[in-house]
Structures are given as structure tokens and as C-alpha cells.
Amino acid sequence: MQHEGKHGGDGQVPLFVDVDGTLTRADISLESFVAYARQGVGHALRLFLWLVAGRALAKTMVARSRRIEADRLPYRQEVMDLIGEARAQGRPVILASASHWSHISRIARHLGLDAAIIGTRGRANRKSAAKLAAIRRAIGEGAPFDYVGDSRADICLWAAAREGWSVGFVPGRGPEVRRVGGGGGGKPPFWRSALKAMRLHQWTKNGLVLVPALTSGLFLSPLVARKAVAAMLCMSLVASAIYLVNDILDVEADRAHRTKYRRPIAHGDLSIPAAILLSLALGVAGLAGGLLLGGWPLLAALLAYVVLTCAYSFRIKAVMVADVIALASLYTVRLWIGAVAIGVPLSFWLLLFSVFLFLSLAYLKRYIELRDADDPDAMLRGRGYVPSDLDVVMTAGIGAGMVSILVLALFANDLGTARHYATPELLWFICLPLLYWINRIWMMARRGEVDGDPVAFAVRDPRSIAVGLMCALLFLAAQKLTLPV
Numbered sequence: 001m002q003h004e005g006k007h008g009g010d011g012q013v014p015l016f017v018d019v020d021g022t023l024t025r026a027d028i029s030l031e032s033f034v035a036y037a038r039q040g041v042g043h044a045l046r047l048f049l050w051l052v053a054g055r056a057l058a059k060t061m062v063a064r065s066r067r068i069e070a071d072r073l074p075y076r077q078e079v080m081d082l083i084g085e086a087r088a089q090g091r092p093v094i095l096a097s098a099s100h101w102s103h104i105s106r107i108a109r110h111l112g113l114d115a116a117i118i119g120t121r122g123r124a125n126r127k128s129a130a131k132l133a134a135i136r137r138a139i140g141e142g143a144p145f146d147y148v149g150d151s152r153a154d155i156c157l158w159a160a161a162r163e164g165w166s167v168g169f170v171p172g173r174g175p176e177v178r179r180v181g182g183g184g185g186g187k188p189p190f191w192r193s194a195l196k197a198m199r200l201h202q203w204t205k206n207g208l209v210l211v212p213a214l215t216s217g218l219f220l221s222p223l224v225a226r227k228a229v230a231a232m233l234c235m236s237l238v239a240s241a242i243y244l245v246n247d248i249l250d251v252e253a254d255r256a257h258r259t260k261y262r263r264p265i266a267h268g269d270l271s272i273p274a275a276i277l278l279s280l281a282l283g284v285a286g287l288a289g290g291l292l293l294g295g296w297p298l299l300a301a302l303l304a305y306v307v308l309t310c311a312y313s314f315r316i317k318a319v320m321v322a323d324v325i326a327l328a329s330l331y332t333v334r335l336w337i338g339a340v341a342i343g344v345p346l347s348f349w350l351l352l353f354s355v356f357l358f359l360s361l362a363y364l365k366r367y368i369e370l371r372d373a374d375d376p377d378a379m380l381r382g383r384g385y386v387p388s389d390l391d392v393v394m395t396a397g398i399g400a401g402m403v404s405i406l407v408l409a410l411f412a413n414d415l416g417t418a419r420h421y422a423t424p425e426l427l428w429f430i431c432l433p434l435l436y437w438i439n440r441i442w443m444m445a446r447r448g449e450v451d452g453d454p455v456a457f458a459v460r461d462p463r464s465i466a467v468g469l470m471c472a473l474l475f476l477a478a479q480k481l482t483l484p485v
Helices: 028-037 041-053 055-063 077-088 101-111 129-139 152-160 190-198 200-215 222-249 251-255 272-314 322-342 348-371 387-413 424-446 454-460 462-480
Strands: 015-017 093-100 118-120 146-149 163-166
Touching (some): 015 077, 028 041, 028 055, 028 251, 055 093, 077 093, 077 146, 093 129, 101 118, 118 129, 129 152, 152 163, 190 222, 190 272, 200 222, 200 322, 200 348, 200 454, 200 462, 222 272, 222 322, 272 322, 348 387, 348 424, 424 454, 424 462, 454 462
Parallel strands (some): 015 093, 015 146, 146 163
8 A cells, every 4th residue: 555655765856746637637535525425315414514524534534435446537648748757767756635545546556656645644634735744744854846736725835846837727926837738738718618518419409398389389479489499598508507417426427438538527627616606507597587487387397307307317317217217207398398488288198299209219318328338337337227138228218119109190080189280180190200210210229320319319310300390391281281181
């Protein structure tokens, strides 16, 4: 086990490297707190009490139950290069961090650093002046050292160091500090990371909010159209706020994923505190907009989406089958929000159709995750599924899709439907393109041709777009055209 000890006795000036925000873009302690708290209310309460007693105590207690995966952390290449240069010169490289020493020890072993490390122990939080004191004890009072950091907390260390480097903050006055690799390590601007984390491309899903206005035939009214579009915007802001929360909670799982590791929080481009503030701002804006637009009923509908999504993120997503039912319900809630926004009742047939259609797509999403799992035990941890469930998931998803088409056919044949449509027989023809689309997307998924979210795939796929337009045209024709059928 690596531990603190004396260094620098061989005459080589040691290089001390900060970890959080410097060697890695991640905040290891904060991520450990989040991972611990999400295990349940009891864990969150214990963490709160530990933090009240002292941050160092909280780090120590959480470290006893949380092990970091050092090989998946987002390391800064420019700092790795600096470490490589120092090692090539025969200089000792020591990781010095305010994170718990056990986490830092694992990182040191992963990087092949054989020098002792400096980290938080017990109630001693090794940050700023406390870290400098630990360095002095390790190398001897007055011995020279170099230091790489990233924040204001490192000013006292830069002032004491022979040479100082920074990957982020550089003091305007005081110690001379050189930037490493241009300072920022290729980190994109905040606004770009924020927009990426908001997942603007997922806002297309919120087009479902417009469906009640279309099916009621009121979308041609300018007032109704404005209300529906405004409700979709409020829904999108709230959804983006939830996406940020999900990314904070899933940071470890995302880093293990072959594509999700690029997400801003998992990649370290957006810090957890910044993501929390951004999520709060988006959530408040969306909910306030809903209150102004549709009063308390619309606010209640948006809050129902928030509650269901949080329940999914914290617990339901780990429960087999219940997770896909919750996902399907989240799509259906968007229809409810659209109906409340324009003040029309939501059709029973539309609700039933949407539940089964989106249940099929939710199963498809899980099928893709199971199919693409390079390391199934790592990828599916906490999801409630095992690799052998693949065929069952596919069968259930295709079956749900077929039931949605049956519901549509029964709706077209319902006697009450004829009173609201000029040519209700045209609704039968919507079943054909939907039948084609559901079977096609499942077959493409089986061949490995559908990646990630199937809804996101559909809005980019020309044939899926053509099917959607065909269904919309048939629906409008059934409403407006009187044909001798």
C-alpha cells in the first residue's frame, strides 16, 4: 500500500501533481459523494451528517464503501505528458490531492507511479495550506519542489514551489505560474458543454406535446398553436434539467459506455456544481413558464413528469420491466402536457395507442443496450437485466408494437370515431405504414443498424420521416376530406 513518506533525498526535484481538475477533469470526492447518496435516503442523510461534521470525515467515510475505477477517469493528456517528462528525467512524481488517499493510491497504481502519495486522511483535509504542510513534511522544510494545480486553492503551493504550472486558473499577481498545454487541456467553452449536456437534439421527442393540438384539429388556430409550441418549449427546458441530473447520477456508468463517456459531465468538460446550477436554472424556467402559460394544471402536469423521471432515475431504472413501463409513461405524459396546455381532453384511444407504441420503443432502447454491451456485467450493472434477456426483450418489444397497431385499427372501427372525421375509413390506412416502420426498425436493430436512442434515430432516418409524414397526411385527410369510400 502506498503511503506518505520522505522524498527528494536523491537530489532530484520532485514534481507534485494535483489530481481533481488537474490530472483528471473529474472531481473524485464530489463524484463519490453523489454515488454514495444516490443509494438511498439513509445514505444521503448519513452523508449530510458527515459533511456537517467535516468534509475530511465525509471523504473518509465514503471512501470506505466507494471504490473509484481509475482506468476510466478522464485524464488530461498534457499533464500526463508533463509527468512523462519528469519521469524520463528520473524525478519523483507524487500525486497530492484533497481527495481521499485510497482513491489517489489507486490512481497512482494505475499510472505506474511508485512514489508515495499525499491525500486526505481521517479528519485531515489535505487542501491548500494543509497540502503544502504535508509536502513540507514529505520532502523536508526548505527543499525545492515543482507543483501542478488548477485553482485559487493552489496559490500558496505555487508561491512555495520552485516552478508552478496550471491547467486552469492563473493568478494575476503573486507567484509566476506557467500554463500547461495552453491552460484548459482542450476543454471546450462552458456554453458549448452546457448546450451539449442539455441534449438539444432530444427536444424532438417533445414534439409529442403538439400531438393533442393536431389530433383535435385545433392546430390551425394561431392561439392554440402558440400555446402548444410554448408548452413544448417549457417541457424541453424541464427535460434538459432532468438530463443533467441523470448525467450527474450516471457519471460512472457513462464512463464505462463506449459512446456515453463523451458526455460533458462524464468527460469532465462540465463540472458537477456547474451542472447542478444549470439544471436548477432550466427547471425553474420551465416550470415558471408552464405556470404562466397554463396555470396550476399545466404546472402540475410538468411536476408529474419531474417526479416520474426522478423516480425512474433513482430507483425504477434498476427494476426489470418496470423501467420500460416508466419510459413509456414518460412519453405519454408529454401528450397529457400538450392536452392540458390547450385545454382539451386527452382521447382514451390516443393514450392507449401511445402507451403500447412507446413501450415497444422503450424495449428497443434496452435491446440496443444489451446488444452493444462489450462488457455486459459492467454495462448492465444496476439495470436489472442480464445478457440472456436479449431475446425476451425483443419479443416483448415487437409484441407491444403490434398491439399499438391493433389499438389504432380498433380506434378506426369505433362508432364514436365516425362523428369526428369526415372519412374515418382513411384511418385504417395509417396502420400499414406503421406496421412497416415498427417491423423495419426492429429488424435494423437486430442487424446492429440502430444505435442509441431509437427515437433519436427515427428523427434522423429518411424512411422514418417519410412514414411520419404519410401518417400525418392520412390523418389530416381523414379529418378534412369527404371521400366516397
